[in-house]
Amino acid sequence: MRTDLPALIIIDMQKAMANPAAGERNNPQAGSRIADLLAAWRAVDAPVVHVRHMSRTPGSLFWPGQPGAEFQDALLPLAREHVVEKNVPDAFIHSGLERWLRVRGITRIVMAGVSTNNSVEGSARSAGNLGFDTTVVADACFAFACTDYAGQARSAADVHAMALANLDGEYATIGDSAGVLRALAGAT
Template structure:
């Protein structure tokens, strides 16, 4: 996939609470480094960047407004001119104006990174694909947390992550790795 100025980098929920060990056992320990590499590359090319932040409706949530957990991680603080979207459901297109913001700018290609693969990333990528955007989900710049499946069988973070990527690939998005995306930027 050639990456052009018409491709936006969508960084999902890289907030302080996602780095908290209390969030659970996760995979892809280098995901933050991959996301930072992509963010640096996007900034260098001056391509559009969208920072998505989850703001919970529950005052007890780590994502509640005013909680330290709801703030962006320092490495992913938006710069002036970078778009910020706040959401209070997993899907960053619901009640956020993001679809309109992208269309007004003629942006049809999206590169999605962040957390968690099986929740906000998957929900957002499904909607983006259904809306007609050309979506790439970066496998090594996303991560998930361990959780039991519907039958109660414990699933590792890798299993949860890989199943979410499988749910997306070929139907709603194309799954790629960060090296492939960076190589396209260098072409």
């Protein structure tokens, strides 16, 4: 594994996230963008981390043993890739992820996955606060529509854009998959 390259961290790309019951989402191409990133990282033997949410709420689609808790077939981890299980949105909390990265001397990370305003944003905030050089790949993440605190319905695109704005420059750099793939190719 080439630890001189950034680690790709794929967050919560589980079968439940593809369930139409999850609601209106943006970036329908996000899954294929993540697959492109994953293929590129594998081709150069760069570090890959797959994060899986395992709910503590009985009946949740993410409850251990439920089909929704399993990784999406197109993004299944290889035996050499690290898998992190989490019980809260932030992939760094009680997971050993920070230690895994530090032991390997990895200081740069690229994040993709779902949902932009929840697990991706929470994880990217921690990564930035912990001193990792973090890039969030905007077109390889997606969010779901929701109602804000004031009762205003917000589209998935609005939720996604606001989460990225919350991160940009403060905790992470926001990029797109084409730029991230060019940077990876230039570093190898």
